[in-house]
Amino acid sequence: MSLVLSRPYRADELFRPAPHGPKTDRPDHMNLSAHRRPGRAIDMASLRGAGVYGLFLDGALFYVGIYSGAKTDSMAGSVLTRWRLHLTYQTLRSPNVCFTAADVARILDDAPNAPFDAIAGALGGREVDRGALAAQGHPLIETTGASCTYRKARFAARNWDLLRPGREDEMFARISFVYARLDPAALPVGVPMDRAHRQWIKYKWLERCERHLIHALEPICNKETAVGTEQQATLDDFRRELVEALREPLPPYSSRAASLSADLASTEAPTVAAEHIAEPVDTDDSCAPGEIAFRARLDPPGEAFLDELDLIAPAGIELDYVGIPQARLYREPGHAVLVKITATSRGVLRGYARTGAGVVQALGFADPVEKPGWTDFAIDPAIHQPTALIALAGAVIGGSA
Known part of the structure; x- marks a missing residue:
């Protein structure tokens, strides 16, 4: 295999809950940050560098993502920078949670539940003028990289008895992570870790595996999973589908092809009218712009x-x-x-x-x-x-x- 799967890590092994005052015009429950826990006896090498990861609640997969490593080296940096954000953003607990206007509308139109009711209250009620909200720039509405989505909010609402304020210690004990780190031996010998090489790793290797896992396991929080079709995949399912994703060998690195791919990735996408956008952009990088x-x-x-x-x-x-x-x-x-x-x-x-x-x-x-x-x-x-x-x-x- 070209990816090395870690053991599961409970959130409370890696992080500690840190109370955080809610920001203006956000619900009171958005009051939590996650700090890395010092003095942990964990081999950080298994969490460094690029790879594919899964997030689990009580052993059920709820999100698959990728970490492409540090800016200058795909084999440096720690996936903990990503997990720390997921822990409070995907549970509606971060004071920096925000949504696109389209996802705010979906929350307001959804059935009553405690976190959605609180979000509606912070926005001015379920019957609020939504166009005016977006135009006025409400703190819960973001136009350049929302940190949360309707799917993630829906996951939090379905598990609110655990994720709500007052149960932080249990929440951190029951959420876990697993990391499939890129094996350094998979890298071609002597090739510099330049931009084209890092783009190749991200788009040709990691994203291929990520797409396979999402489509096979349908985690509730990923944008590719249609609402209502999510599965309750296990770690064994994740491990099995990771093997399937790698059954066809990853394409060997080509510096010429990588340069073309990097140029293509940097090309500005054509402008699309807002009314033609069916779903908001949902990337790992949108977690904390x-x-x-x-x-x-x-x-x-x-x-x-x-x-x-x-x-x-x-x-x-x-x-x-x-x-x-x-x-x-x-x-x-x-x-x-x-x-x-x-x-x-x-x-x-x-x-x-x-x-x-x-x-x-x-x-x-x-x-x-x-x-x-x-x-x-x-x-x-x-x-x-x-x-x-x-x-x-x-x-x-x-x-x-």
């Missing part, structure tokens, strides 16, 4: 720095993203901004903290410049430690207490 955009600017040391920052964030400090793009450390509850992190197109990082230059310099950061309300400073992932940034966030909290 701010995070994806921010990570796209990072080099490998920057990505590693961000991953470790996410790993060590303690209770009361939340790492999140905005679409500028920018990473931020927040104080929870309350969602007060403590530290902002920006990245240039060349991957250079700068921080902005609500404290004086002396505190920033004492924690080892270079070139602090005080500005009204903030101190601007340089972050070098090769020199500075994520722990220092957490300490800086703590100093901001202490100074504002």
Whole structure:
């Protein structure tokens, strides 16, 4: 096989629930983030690099997706960055959940249930003027990459007794993940991991396997599964169909064909009138547009720095993203901004903290410049430690207490 299947990982092995105040104009139940759990005795190598994965609730498959690796290397990066998002977005618990206008209409037209009723309430009721909602830019409606879909919301509603607020520990114990990681031995020897090679891995290898698994197993949350036709596939079913997907050998890598495929993938798609779009776009990258955009600017040391920052964030400090793009450390509850992190197109990082230059310099950061309300400073992932940034966030909290 060209893919190596991991053992199942329970969500509570990898993550811990982190309470998060709901944002304005969103239901109260959208109040949860997932933080990586520190000190776990897990071989992270089995979760690094590109592959295909499945999400299960009580052993029943509900989503299949792919992770194409780090921006610069398909065999680097961790699928945990994807799973952390799925855990709260597909359960309607993230404060960043949003939908397309078409999916909002489907939720409003669906039968009453607790989470859909709460969403309807936040929108102004089931009889609200939907055209006006979209035109006004309601926070639950997104036009450039919705983080949730009707199918995912429907899954959450059907399992709301478990996924609702107050049952987070049990929810994390009963959701699990499995990863079919691309075997490094499948890669051609001596071929550079350039853009064309990464595109080949994604479109010619991973997406072929993903399509097979979705069509064979019909998970409830994937856009390809027609509503009402979803199955309750098991891990054994996933394993069996993964073997079937690889029964026909993956096409061998061709640098010339890969270059053509990469050029084709980068070609701008023709504009399509909104009324002709039957279904919203549903891709893994739409889960958190701010995070994806921010990570796209990072080099490998920057990505590693961000991953470790996410790993060590303690209770009361939340790492999140905005679409500028920018990473931020927040104080929870309350969602007060403590530290902002920006990245240039060349991957250079700068921080902005609500404290004086002396505190920033004492924690080892270079070139602090005080500005009204903030101190601007340089972050070098090769020199500075994520722990220092957490300490800086703590100093901001202490100074504002």
